[in-house]
Amino acid sequence: MKKVNVIMPKFGLTMTKGTIVEWKKKVGERVEKGEVIATVESEKITGEVESPASGILVEILHDVGDEVPIGEPIAIIEVEE
Template identity: 75%
Template sequence: MSRINVIMPKLGMTMKKGTIVEWKKKRGERVEKEEVVAIVESEKLTGEVKAPTSGILVEILHDVGDEVPVGEVIGVIESEES
């Protein structure tokens, strides 16, 4: 098993940071690859953050309402893939 980071995506060409609007999964819950784990928004866009792998969401590093730079880790999944 390995730990895979969930990162703040870049929703638009000029996006530098985004706000976490909602976590769709809770810490300790199982997620499937490409499943939506969070909703984020920038100044004009709202987007989904999808799980990069299947496994357990073991860490949520930013809360709803937090403003997070693009590319920063917002969560961690303990992957079942080798």
């Protein structure tokens, strides 16, 4: 099985990190590409993180309330090749 990282997205030009507000999916649940799996906020905006692939959410790397730099993985999805 192939693993795909879900990364902290950049919602604005000045955004350098985001805070995880809510996980909409739990470890072990199936996710579809484009489905919202988390909500994050920066100083100016709240946005939704979409799954980059269809598969099973196998690991959440950061908890609600964690501040995560842009581009850092926040979760891992296992997909069938």
